[in-house]
Structure formats: structure tokens, C-alpha cells
Amino acid sequence: MTKLRDIARILSRTEAANTDNQRLLIAGEAFDSNLATPIINSSLPAISSIFQTHDSLPTDNLSMGDTALVIDSEKYYFSDGNIWYSVGVFNQIPDWDAAFTATYEVADEDTNLVITNTASDSDDPDGIFTYSGEVYAPQVPVANTLMTSITVDSDVGSWTFNAAPETSVLPVYDADGTGGSTFKYIFRATDGINTITDSATIDWTFPSVPPVTWPSRSTYGGTTYGYAMGGQADTDRMERWSLSSDGNAAFVGNLGSGTFLGGSGGSGTYGYVFGSGLQWQKYQYSSDTDVYNVRDTTFPNNISQAATGMSGNRSKGYLMGTGWPSPANSSIKNYYDRITYSTDTWATNVGTLTTYSDTYGGMVNSSPTQQYTTGGGIYRSSFPYGESVATSIYSFPFASEGATSDIGYDNLWPYSASLYGSSASSTTYGYNFGGVNYQPAPDTYSNSVTKFPFANNSNSTLVGSMASAKSTRVAGVSSTSHGYMAGGVSTPWSPDANGIGKFSFASDANATDVGDLTYADYGKTGGQY
Numbered sequence: 001m002t003k004l005r006d007i008a009r010i011l012s013r014t015e016a017a018n019t020d021n022q023r024l025l026i027a028g029e030a031f032d033s034n035l036a037t038p039i040i041n042s043s044l045p046a047i048s049s050i051f052q053t054h055d056s057l058p059t060d061n062l063s064m065g066d067t068a069l070v071i072d073s074e075k076y077y078f079s080d081g082n083i084w085y086s087v088g089v090f091n092q093i094p095d096w097d098a099a100f101t102a103t104y105e106v107a108d109e110d111t112n113l114v115i116t117n118t119a120s121d122s123d124d125p126d127g128i129f130t131y132s133g134e135v136y137a138p139q140v141p142v143a144n145t146l147m148t149s150i151t152v153d154s155d156v157g158s159w160t161f162n163a164a165p166e167t168s169v170l171p172v173y174d175a176d177g178t179g180g181s182t183f184k185y186i187f188r189a190t191d192g193i194n195t196i197t198d199s200a201t202i203d204w205t206f207p208s209v210p211p212v213t214w215p216s217r218s219t220y221g222g223t224t225y226g227y228a229m230g231g232q233a234d235t236d237r238m239e240r241w242s243l244s245s246d247g248n249a250a251f252v253g254n255l256g257s258g259t260f261l262g263g264s265g266g267s268g269t270y271g272y273v274f275g276s277g278l279q280w281q282k283y284q285y286s287s288d289t290d291v292y293n294v295r296d297t298t299f300p301n302n303i304s305q306a307a308t309g310m311s312g313n314r315s316k317g318y319l320m321g322t323g324w325p326s327p328a329n330s331s332i333k334n335y336y337d338r339i340t341y342s343t344d345t346w347a348t349n350v351g352t353l354t355t356y357s358d359t360y361g362g363m364v365n366s367s368p369t370q371q372y373t374t375g376g377g378i379y380r381s382s383f384p385y386g387e388s389v390a391t392s393i394y395s396f397p398f399a400s401e402g403a404t405s406d407i408g409y410d411n412l413w414p415y416s417a418s419l420y421g422s423s424a425s426s427t428t429y430g431y432n433f434g435g436v437n438y439q440p441a442p443d444t445y446s447n448s449v450t451k452f453p454f455a456n457n458s459n460s461t462l463v464g465s466m467a468s469a470k471s472t473r474v475a476g477v478s479s480t481s482h483g484y485m486a487g488g489v490s491t492p493w494s495p496d497a498n499g500i501g502k503f504s505f506a507s508d509a510n511a512t513d514v515g516d517l518t519y520a521d522y523g524k525t526g527g528q529y
Helices: 003-017 033-041 137-146
Strands: 049-051 064-070 075-080 084-089 103-106 113-116 130-135 147-153 158-163 182-190 195-204 225-229 237-242 246-254 263-266 270-274 279-284 292-296 316-320 335-340 345-352 363-366 370-374 377-380 386-389 392-397 405-410 422-425 429-433 448-453 461-465 475-478 482-486 499-504 512-516 525-528
Touching: 103 113, 103 158, 130 137, 130 147, 130 158, 137 147, 137 182, 137 195, 158 182, 225 475, 225 482, 246 499, 263 316, 263 525, 270 316, 270 525, 316 370, 363 429, 370 429, 422 482, 429 482
Parallel strands: 049 064, 103 195, 246 512, 363 422, 422 475, 475 525
Antiparallel strands: 064 075, 075 084, 113 158, 130 182, 147 158, 182 195, 225 237, 225 525, 237 246, 263 270, 270 279, 279 292, 316 335, 335 345, 363 370, 370 392, 377 386, 392 405, 422 429, 429 448, 448 461, 475 482, 482 499, 499 512
């Protein structure tokens, strides 16, 4: 018989003994005795030798039926006693049948994104594949926010992405400040020997949600919600209440990190929280649940004991003073920093505060054109020991910044005790309320609401009383028509308050109780939308 007939006879017997076309070889990075098992089980001649290269195959002393594996060429050889014949390849890497698209867009929350792809193997066309996948590990929190679930049909190669509802999804911010609504997904397929992967970006773009914009106005008064965030006991708690209908507050999420006696600001789209530590954060008004870290920033001192109230206008905000007092006042900061909302960038020491006595625990007010600061305290290291307070009103213009100027008038202490009070602003007046004075002993807690005009400098006047005796370390909030106060404490030993009070900008009158926070606490930071 000719050699070709011999080969045909051998191969026909192989096919007859292996009617299921089972895989002949299982190959790994290195060959071991297990490689021969499938051949023995399929009644094929056992592999007699393993060679690294084709050139190392022997050319003499061959016998009919000799078999060999060549690792480099990944081929299986059979000898008729004279020469070697290549019978087939083994351990070929599978391929995807189609390329994945770089980015897949999620249409909306009601339409599942389904991606289908299969793989094939050249050395086993009938091989069975198993499909799986996973989110790129650092972006798992993002995916968990954007998707309610991700399911895989492991038999057919189908991945289904179920989008979370628009109303429950927040923009997600990475540690470096970059934000987005995307995550990377890794697709996998295996034939039992080799595994192949590919990846794509899944983008939940919220196409039907318009940008959040503010009505055209120069002040920062809110119309929709008031916020009370952080506090002494529950430092990362975030609550809100309606500014149009009042009523009790609702818990709406958590800050990225805790804050106590921090400052705040707000652009047309985001609210900002300054403190504690070296951190500042922002939250999106349209979502109203949870707050995501933007980034850590380097301040000269920790952001603690900030001047409370919402500072700045809709384009920039200010961190006034801050620092924890000590006998040497070593951590007191007698200047202010500025954040530019359009770029989320800070500039430090853009202006100085006139005296050290207005640098921690003070109050801030904003007119359409100027920033005001009143009160504040400093630790006395000589007799009489303790903290002194400032009663003067200082200001600087948004347009030129620089050092604050004493406008020559006072906020009428003791009606408005000057340390740890809070504030609100209309378009024409700055309002201050609450606070404590440690000198002279005993401590004096104020329950008063005072106001001073932006148009012509003059002393503050007493316009009413707060809604409760919990008069210090309250969260101050401004709507376009009212000032609000939330939480607080009256003495170091009294229970924390949970009341929400408000007073009218239109007429001088006492504040009234309009609701309650869900959690009694003091030292909260106020905000408004």
C-alpha cells in the first residue's frame, strides 16, 4: 500500500474509535503525564515522545505508529516508520467571533442593554464555551450605583445590563476629582483550556435629565430645599426639608466624610461642604441622596470651627478663618480661601481678616456684591482667661477681595452673642442669630435674631427671638423669603435640639417652629437649593 493509503487507513480507524470527536489533548504551559490521558481513553496510540522543536524530531529508528507532540509548533505528529506526518494542532487560543464596541450606551432606565458575542476555537470547532464577566475592580462602586444588576447567560454569550432609575443615580466622583457615569466591564470566554478577555465602557448618560439651573438672581437664597448636614454626634448625616411647605426633615443620605461646625457654599448645580479635616465635598441638588467626595485638598490648617453660614455667591465661595483655638492660637487662620465653582479649584489666602478675634466660630452673610463676617472668638492666654469675642462687622467686595474692612458698626452683643452663632441673608439684610459669650462668666447664651442693612452701614437691630432656647451651634439656611435655623444646643449639658425654626425677611418678628429634624444634634452645616 502507498503511504497515503496507510495514512488514510490510520485516520479512518481513529475516526471510528472517536466518533464523538473528543479533544485529543489537554495542554498547559508545561507538559505532564496527564496529557496522554485523553488519547488513551479514546483508544488512540499513546504519545511516545515530547519534543520542544520540530527540528528535534528523530529521523531514524522510527516505527509505524510512533506519535509525538512538538511544543513550539503546537502540533501532533504520527510516523509510518519512515517519516513524520502532521496530524493536527493542539492548544490553540480561541478568538472572539466579533470585536466589542469601545463604548455601549445605556438608552434609559426602562431599556436593558444586551450585548451578545461568541467565541470559537480553530482546533475544536465544536468546542463548548462558557461565558462570564466582571466590572473592573476599582469601578465596582460606580457600577453598583449605575446598575441594579448585571446578568450573564454563560451558555450563549449574552450580557444584560439593567440600569438604575435616573432618580436614584448620582454622579460618581473618583478621588482625583474626575466624575462620570461610566464604568469598564471585562468580558470572558473559556473553552476549558484557554480563557480570552476583552473590555468595553458602559455609559449611563441620563439623556432625559436636563441640567440643573438656578433662576436668574444674584443672591443665593433657596426655593426648594434646606439642608442640615454633619454634626457633633452623627457627623456624616444629611437631612433636608421643604422651603415651600416647611414640615419635618427627611434623611437623604450620608456625606463622604464627617463634618462638624463646617462652612458651606453653593453653585447653580452643586452644594458644597467645607470641613472637617483637610477635606471639602460637593453634592448634587437634583439627586438629593448621598454625597460623593470630590477630592482632598491641602489647606494650611484643618477646616474646623469655620465661620458658619453659606458664604459667597453662585460663582465662588469662601472659607472664612477656621482653626481650633489654643493658648498660643497656633491653629487659628486669620485669612480666607476662595473656591471657584466652575473649575472646583481653591486659592488660598486671597484676603486677610482684620483681627484674630473674628477668625473662628464667627458668622457670615452675603449680599449680592459683598461678603460680611461678624463675631467670632479667640482664646485668651492671660487674665481674664478664656475666650473673647468680637462684635464688629467686617466686609470685602467679591470683585476685589483683599483684606476685610471694619465698617464701623456692631452686631449689638449681648443681643447677638458672637461665638458659634449662625446666619442667613436676604438681598438687603444680613441676619445673625444665637451664639454664646464666655466672658464674663457665667457663659451667656443668646436667643436673639438681629439684622443689619447691606445698603447703608449701621448697627444691627434686634428683630425677634429664635424658635427655641437651643441657641448655639445651629445650622443656618436662607430661602428667598425666610431665614431658617435647625438643631443646636443651649448649654454644654442640655439635650441636643431637633427643631427647625424660621423667620420672615419681609417683617420683623419672632421665629416660629415649622418642623423637626430626624436626628437631634448640634454643630450642623446648613445649605439651600
